[in-house]
Amino acid sequence: MFFKQILSNIKKNRKNNGLFFATLLIAIVAFYTLLSLESQDVMRFLKTLEGDAIQKLMLLVPMIYVVSLFFVFFLVYFAYAYQMENRRREFGLYLMCGMKRGRLFLMLMCETILNSTLSVFAGIPLALLLTESISLTTARLVGLGIIGHQFSLSSTAILGTVAGFFLVQLAAMLILSVRFCRMDPADLLKPETKAVVKPASGKQGMFSFVFGIVLLAVAYAMGVTLLNAFGILPTLLILIFGSLGTFLLYRGLGSFIEHALLARKSQKNGLYTFTGRQIQESVVHQHSSLAVSSLLLLMALACISFGIGMGFGRTGADMRVCDFSLMGSDEDVTAFVQDKENQSMIGDCYPMFIGNTYYGDSTFSLKGIVNAFETLPEDNLRDNIVENLLQNEEYNDLYLIPLKSFNALLVSMGEEELRFDGNQVAFYNRMAADSFNYKELWEKAINAGAYVEFTLPDGSIEKFEFLPNMYYNNIVADRAITLSTTLIVPDDLYEACARHVTTDAGEAAKMSGGISNSAQDSDSSTDYDSIDNVKNPFAWNIRIREDIIQNQGLLPAIMEMQTRLDRSNLSYDSYLGGIGRNLFYTVAASYLSIYLGVLFLLIANTVLVLKYLIWQKKNHGRYLTLMMLGAKKKDISISMGKQIRLYFLLVLGVAVLNSVFAIWSMFTSFVKLPAGTSMQTVVILACVTLVCFVLVEVLYICIVQHKSRKEILALHVSERPE
Amino acid sequence: MNTKRILQVQNISKTYGKGSSSTTALSGISFDVLEGEFLGIMGASGSGKTTLLNCIATMLKPTSGKILLDGEDISAFKGKALANYRGNKIGYLYQSFELLDNLTARENIILPLSLHGVKNADAEQALLPLAGHLDITEVLDKFPGQMSGGQKQRVAAARAFISAPSIVLADEPTGALDSKNAKTLLDKLSSLNRQEQKTIVMVTHDANAASFCSRVLFIQDGTIFHELRKSTKNEPPTMFYERIMAVIAQLGGGSANVL
Incomplete structure (x- = not known):
């Protein structure tokens, strides 16, 4: 039983x-x-x-x-x-x-x-x-x-x-x-006795409301201005001010509604006053739950934006420039590339030269760039860049890429070649790929008339101006080298100033005599051994044929080539590592934070819905009284619809406003959008996310409205408790 | 004496349930209420007095019979007409006040007018004299939670009278009040009846409350058992009370049946 x-x-x-x-x-x-x-x-x-x-x-x-x-x-x-x-x-x-x-x-x-x-x-x-x-x-x-x-x-x-x-x-x-x-x-x-309604104490409530707004405004301002440094104290203060502000705002919201209600009610009729009082009461009685739900929604929006930002950022950052960068002797590389089977797979193969002024006796001056930066408004990032430039100059340490190598890379990617008009160079920095601000600042300095001067081995000094844009494409398949302050220079300037840069593998090859011997043989015009090595590429970049990728898919094609490379003696850098890392970041950061975001979104909404429905259940007596006083069920339903929409709006409004500032602070501090991210894409992505969010909320509102309307229609005045 | 018949109850029956499990609450009750009358309905628990009041208030539909208010059959009312009847034609005074506890007294009182399209500012004009009469001017901006039981019931009374209904139905209005507050309320209702010619129908099982009425109907087992009228307009309540008590004593053989 x-x-x-x-x-x-x-x-x-x-x-x-x-x-x-x-x-x-x-x-x-x-x-x-x-x-x-x-x-x-x-x-x-x-x-x-x-x-x-x-x-x-x-x-x-x-x-x-x-x-x-x-x-x-x-x-x-x-x-x-x-x-x-x-x-x-x-x-x-x-x-x-x-x-x-x-x-x-x-x-x-x-x-x-x-x-x-x-x-x-x-x-x-x-x-x-x-x-x-x-x-x-x-x-x-x-x-x-x-x-x-x-x-x-x-x-x-x-x-x-x-x-x-x-x-x-x-x-x-x-x-x-x-x-x-x-x-x-x-x-x-x-039926559960309703809590005695206390009038929202006017002055105290309004003070709480205004103080809440002030605290939130302070938190917003601190978030946008101080979070750049990401110190523990400002972060902690922002969190405290933001949460406390939200709680105080909801605590005093009842008084604010009372003021708004009283100001307009004399000209109103119907259920206006009742609707207003219902909303006021729900806020007065549930201000803590509303604040918690609002903060949960804020966390949801922040997590989802962070997740999308990270996933999107990573995908944008590591663009595929080539599939493999081979490091080995010319003979080994040539033998591999010219192998019939391999040849059928390889679309492009070109040497990538990278040099440094450090080993040579030419010098350069970056004063033209430093001066240009100093004309820009003062800023932490600007000061960091200037400091780095001065260090580069002090140690005579500057990386150079010859134009032919960089153009080969661009052509292979299907992009237009760079052209220097007279004495020109281009600025390259791989780090810029991760920071929109960095790229923007450099381009401003270039436009402010930055230039660089080289003292050539013959003692003459030549001035070079910059192309208006800066470049940041990866120059190898994955991470064999990551260059910061680097110049893309005309080939003759490269020949004159640059010295060899090698990886361990390249060094090993040199030590074994492969590259250096052949280089020495082909170059007899100089007394410096190391200068010979300028003739040796840092790596050979290989790109698999497009038709093979179309047929097999990118990953299978890369994995097949990787198996072949593993059989050769060549050491290599593979784009597969880049994909792995990208995926890892996408999964680790995006998947988990979006997961938490969605979880917070569901919890906040469910708590909101259930709290409202529980509260409304206790209000049935009121609706019966209204019906007895002559209110039509339709009017009560309309009033209830307004109550539900306003109830949600009060939570969503604050959450959305909070998250606008939270996301703004986040993307100007620890989450950097990659350079080259088009604002249009960002805006479209933000809109899509917002539309999804609104749809979820509309869905919840519809569920509550449907359920509430059903309950109202089921009410009969004869059910009034005796 | 005004002889206009405000309310006509014609052969009303009400049966709950069906077949063998059915219970008859009212079996063919008929009576009229004249304009300006203060009618009391008394009876034992289960005699059908609240069912009768609920039928008049359109909270229940009678199984058979007709109820006419100002000559109109109220059972035909639906939708807008029904809402209009509830808010404008009748006022209802509940034993448990049924004030909306999140509205102030002022907002509660003008709610019926507001529901029928009168702007709050205009409704205030009707409110002030009524509030003065019922002695609730000082509590108008208080919430029900801040008032005494007597004040709550007087606020509820003001809400019942605000739209100048043809008739006010009161269901045990003193049931939740102490004797002092009950007397104050009855005095106020009585003076509204005498001075403003308001028509009131009050269900009660309290002989003291009934003694404030001009006429009392006694109901037993769903039918009218007896009727008492004040012999003169100025018959003192104490005398009327004695006569009511005498009927109660006869009703079903003793007072045990009444309360």
Whole structure:
């Protein structure tokens, strides 16, 4: 009989409360998605490339799991609280029919366990479907055709999901069951008494409201101006001011609404005053929940923006310039490239020369650049650049790339060649790829008339002006070398000033005599051994033929070439490493922060919805009185629609405003947009994110409106309690 | 004496449930209420008095019979006409006040006018004399949570009278009040009835409250058992009270049946 009762309760609750079960399913999907990360196609692929990094990332997962547990607990707690509120009369009746409190408690806990089991059976397939779709989509997006998709049912993830889910459910239900089972039947049977409405104390409330706004404004200003340095103290102050400001703002919002209401109500009729008072009351009674929801939404927006920014930034930064950079003797490289089988795959092959003035006796002067920078407004970044330039000059340390090499790279990428008109050079800095500000500042200095002077070996001094743009394309396949202050110079200037730069592999080749011997043979016009080496490229860049990439896909083609290279003696740098790192950053930063963002978004909205519905349930008596006084159900529905929209708007408005400043601060401090990121793309991306966010919110508002309207339509004046 | 019949209750029956499990609450009650009358309805618990009041208030539909207010059949009202009837034609005074606790007294009182399109500023003009009469001017800007029970019920009374309805229905209005506040309320209702010619129908099982009425109907088992009128307009409540008590004593054989 007892068990039958439990089963019938579960069935009835599931029918009446779709929102509650949707919440439980969200919790399961959230846990499984996180815990099954390791078995996703992309992660399995990454393990082969960036094993250590993946290991470190996997150490992060349990931490995020614990954070998720904490937040999902609130989600489940509010879902259960809503359900228990709806059933309080039923509990009162059980007690009055002679059910012991202990038995009621046992019944509720049994219901929870059965509910959880049912939810797990429904939720795990749903979670699997979602994770498999994510896995397939990402695999397809990054072209992981070669490893193929594998259906992955991670048993540890399932165990973790079930354990976490049950833990959260039982903890939430334990707290609520104890609370409800301790109540007297009379308290359970009568509709819950509404808290006595206190008028929002005018002056105190307004002070809190205004002070909240001031604190928020201070936090915004500090975020935008001070976060550049990313010190602990400013960050901490911004967080304290921002959170405190939000709480105070909501605390005083009731008074503000009162003022706004009183100012206009004499000219209004209908349910205007009632609607206003309802909103005011919801704010006065729930100001803490509103503040928490608003901050959660802020966190959601910030996490999602961070995730998109990081993922997007990385993808933009490491553009594919070539597929391999080979380091070895000319003979070895030529032998490899001219091999018939290899030749059929190679589209472009060109030498990349890099030199440095450090080893030679020519000198240069960067005063023309320093002076140009000094005409720009003072700024930390500007000072850093100037300091670096002065150091370059002091140590006679400047990297040079000959124009022919750089043009070969551009042509291979299908871009236009650079052309120098007279004495011109171009500025190159790989670091600029990660910083929009850096690139912007350099281009300003160039436009302000920056120039460089070289003292040639014959003692003559020549002045060179800069091309208007700066360059930052990677000059090798991945990370064989990362250059900062570098000039792309005319070939004759390079020949005159640059000395050899080599990698360990190149050095090894030189030591073995391969390159240096041949170089010495071909150059007899100079007394310096090292100058001979200028004739030797830093690396040979290879790009696979486009038609092969079209047919096979980029990754399979690169992996095939890599297998061939592994068989040769050549050391090489592969674009695959770049892809791996890109994917790693995308997955580590984007996936996890977007995951947390979506989780926060769902929790904030669900808490908001459930809190509203619980509060509204207590208002049924008011609606019945209104109907008795002659209000039409349609008017009440309209008033309720306004209440719901304003209730959400009050939370969303502050959250969106907060996040505008948060995201602004974030992107001007620790998250740098890569250079070359078009503002149009950024704006489109921001708009798409915002539209998705608005759609999610509209969906939640519609759910609440639909549910509320249904409840209003079901009300009858004869239900008025006697 | 005004002989205009404001309310005509014609052969009203009300049955709850169907078949063998049905219960008859009212079985063929008929009576009229004249303009300016203060009618009391008394009866034991379960006698059907609240069902009768709820039928008049359109909170319940009678199984058969007709209720006419100002000559119009209220059972035909739907939608806008029904809302208009509830807000304009009748005023309702509940035992538990039913004030909206997030509105001030002022906002609660003018709510029926506001719901029917009257601007709040205009509604204030009707409010002030009524508030003075019911002695609630000082609490107009307070919320219900800040008022005493008596003040709440007088605010509720002001809300019932604000739209100048044809009739005010009061369901045990003194049920939740102490004797002092109950007397104050009844004095106010009585003076509104006498001075402003307001028509009031009050359900009560309190003989003391009923003694303020000009006529009392006694209901038993869904039918009218007896009717008492004040013999003269100025018959003192104490005398009327004695006569009411005498009927109650007869009603079902003793007072145990009444309360």
